[in-house]
Amino acid sequence: MMNGNNSLISIDNPAFGLKAGEIASARTLDADILRLFYHNPDIWGPMQCDDGVAATDLDFEAILEECGAGHIFVTSVVNGDLAGLFMFTMENARCYSIHSALLPKYWGKGIAPACGMSACIWLFENSPCLKIITLVPEFNNSALTMAMSAGMRIEGVNRSSFMKDGTLYDQTMLGFTKEELLCQ
Numbered sequence: 001m002m003n004g005n006n007s008l009i010s011i012d013n014p015a016f017g018l019k020a021g022e023i024a025s026a027r028t029l030d031a032d033i034l035r036l037f038y039h040n041p042d043i044w045g046p047m048q049c050d051d052g053v054a055a056t057d058l059d060f061e062a063i064l065e066e067c068g069a070g071h072i073f074v075t076s077v078v079n080g081d082l083a084g085l086f087m088f089t090m091e092n093a094r095c096y097s098i099h100s101a102l103l104p105k106y107w108g109k110g111i112a113p114a115c116g117m118s119a120c121i122w123l124f125e126n127s128p129c130l131k132i133i134t135l136v137p138e139f140n141n142s143a144l145t146m147a148m149s150a151g152m153r154i155e156g157v158n159r160s161s162f163m164k165d166g167t168l169y170d171q172t173m174l175g176f177t178k179e180e181l182l183c184q
Contacts, residue, residue, distance in 0.1 A: 031060035076115035086119035113149035133175035
């Protein structure tokens, strides 16, 4: 389930009611895990903009072979059960963007921010990354809540930048630094 790296990051966060080891993250190089998340229409559909690529057209083996440091996939588990997949895309040598996916059985459980934090801690501990950002379309209130609950701050608005169902939406940019997350 979690492979390809070296270190497993486990978090203990009383703010989320977590005990040590309940949520952990590690890098994955498993194309079947990517398929599990991205072939799920409840996950892929909402995250895609108009004219986006169909998940069934993606070659996950090729993506993993090509990604290197430019794309890093990190899974999060809850009590040993796969719950989340986080794709980090390098913006520059010190800044990555995050794209989050949580399996539907974990929606509404209040653990998404902790899974995301665990994945971000993994990235900070295993790469030169010093800053993580995300862009959230204005209609995606759950993603905005998740990012803010994980400690991200609103940093700006990317106006008219996401087309969904023929409507152009603004995206809110949020982010945090390594120091800000690790000091929470």
